Amino acid sequence: MESYEALIKKQREFFSTGRTKEVAFRMDTLKMLRNLIKSHEKEIMAALHTDLNKSEFESYTTEIGFVLEELRYTLKHIENWAKPRKVKTSLTGFGSKNYIYPEPYGVVLIISPWNYPFQLAFAPLIGAIAAGNCAILKPSELTPTTSEFLTKLIRENFQEDYIAIVEGGVETSSALLNEKTDYIFFTGSVAVGKVIMEAASKHLTPVTLELGGKSPCIVHKDANLQYAAKRIAWGKFTNAGQTCVAPDYLYVHHEVKDEFLKLLKEAIQDLYGNALGEESQFTKIVSDRHFQRLKTFIYNSGTIYHGGESDAEKLLIAPTVLTNITWEDPIMEDEIFGPILPVMEYEDILKIIDEMNQHPKPLALYIFSEVERVQNKVLESISFGGGCVNDTVYHFTSPHLPFGGVGESGIGAYHGKGSFNVFSHEKGIMKQTTRFDLPFRYPNTKHGLKWIKMIMK
Numbered sequence: 001m002e003s004y005e006a007l008i009k010k011q012r013e014f015f016s017t018g019r020t021k022e023v024a025f026r027m028d029t030l031k032m033l034r035n036l037i038k039s040h041e042k043e044i045m046a047a048l049h050t051d052l053n054k055s056e057f058e059s060y061t062t063e064i065g066f067v068l069e070e071l072r073y074t075l076k077h078i079e080n081w082a083k084p085r086k087v088k089t090s091l092t093g094f095g096s097k098n099y100i101y102p103e104p105y106g107v108v109l110i111i112s113p114w115n116y117p118f119q120l121a122f123a124p125l126i127g128a129i130a131a132g133n134c135a136i137l138k139p140s141e142l143t144p145t146t147s148e149f150l151t152k153l154i155r156e157n158f159q160e161d162y163i164a165i166v167e168g169g170v171e172t173s174s175a176l177l178n179e180k181t182d183y184i185f186f187t188g189s190v191a192v193g194k195v196i197m198e199a200a201s202k203h204l205t206p207v208t209l210e211l212g213g214k215s216p217c218i219v220h221k222d223a224n225l226q227y228a229a230k231r232i233a234w235g236k237f238t239n240a241g242q243t244c245v246a247p248d249y250l251y252v253h254h255e256v257k258d259e260f261l262k263l264l265k266e267a268i269q270d271l272y273g274n275a276l277g278e279e280s281q282f283t284k285i286v287s288d289r290h291f292q293r294l295k296t297f298i299y300n301s302g303t304i305y306h307g308g309e310s311d312a313e314k315l316l317i318a319p320t321v322l323t324n325i326t327w328e329d330p331i332m333e334d335e336i337f338g339p340i341l342p343v344m345e346y347e348d349i350l351k352i353i354d355e356m357n358q359h360p361k362p363l364a365l366y367i368f369s370e371v372e373r374v375q376n377k378v379l380e381s382i383s384f385g386g387g388c389v390n391d392t393v394y395h396f397t398s399p400h401l402p403f404g405g406v407g408e409s410g411i412g413a414y415h416g417k418g419s420f421n422v423f424s425h426e427k428g429i430m431k432q433t434t435r436f437d438l439p440f441r442y443p444n445t446k447h448g449l450k451w452i453k454m455i456m457k
């Protein structure tokens, strides 16, 4: 197994020079990254097309455009974020001034998955740079063209002792995890998340784990069905359902089920009607193993309501809707991560809230309803990472909303200032006055305890 000890040592040496802490240096790096992305847009799109058959539209909206927005937002605010922040002085600290100093951890490791191979590598990298760290990136081996391109881009433009990239699979990840780094940011599956946390515990390295799971989507009887159908079709079938926050399964109220399914079918036709055609712009399944795994669901779970066709050579599966689903069906065991949407119907929303609470806390949840009482009941009764009322996936796009899981769907959150915070330690500092010295804390002060009890109660 290869050793990354020397690389990490080099980064530690560079970190100790203090350069990465200079805000001007961080900003120059972020601007350079922005220029590189802009000037290589076509190559990034081509790589994403080769690996996943992503269309230019999806590549831009869900990967490149998203990263450029994060860069723009970070560059606008970084000077403020990086400054020490003054906070209130408590009564016991009378006379002192109190501050929070954000400081970088040092050398951070970012391990990313294949489903948005550009965005999920570069969005955390922005946070790492903004906070003043050195970084090592380990992209996914399942999207080799994109990983190779990212490697070329980084190696040609950054010194290895500041920003490094290492290609490889499980072995490479394990070798990197053997070494002590100062922070680990992992995006991937729940199973591997556990491996990462175990490895991190050996060095007491803090982690952010951006994981997945089964994210529910509820369509209540009072929902705007037309919008619900279109927004669900988009959120589920963008990237062929290989999105961590895609609605994994649907609960539809039985009174509106038939009408909703009809509208959903129309929306799918409208948005992704040519998924298996000659000039298909539909994202493909990343590997044959995943293709076979997904295909079996089509035949062993429920009834095909729409779709079901596939093309093994091109690894394409048409957007598929399955009805007559129960929790006993194989498709309901784990995260689907593909263009297959199982639909269950319900009568009593309280019952399905109970059902969802029997399962691990999801990364996302979506509720379609026009009634605030219903929306609030769902939001208050179920714990989940984040989500939308009357939409799907879109919460991901706001730099003002923390993005992350809870329970089995992850630990920690990022995006916008959250990305800066993830990669910063907040150092609490009290600057004490030397103009006087309040006596109460000292054990020999007369009536000291009486005074202290008046302040600390």
Ligand code: NAD
Residues within 6 Å of the ligand: 111, 112, 113, 114, 115, 116, 120, 138, 139, 140, 141, 168, 169, 170, 173, 174, 187, 188, 189, 190, 192, 193, 195, 209, 210, 211, 212, 213, 243, 244, 245, 335, 337, 363, 405, 410
């Ligand atoms: P994965 O966990 O298989 O792999 C992720 C990364 O971990 C890859 O770089 C891989 O090389 C590495 N890895 C794999 N096995 C490892 C091991 N045993 N030890 C160390 N490293 C290992 O995930 P994936 O298949 O690439 O991505 C799909 C999963 O990621 C889904 O579960 C999805 O929900 C989740 N995901 C979550 C988010 C989020 O933001 N929360 C985003 C995208 C994907």
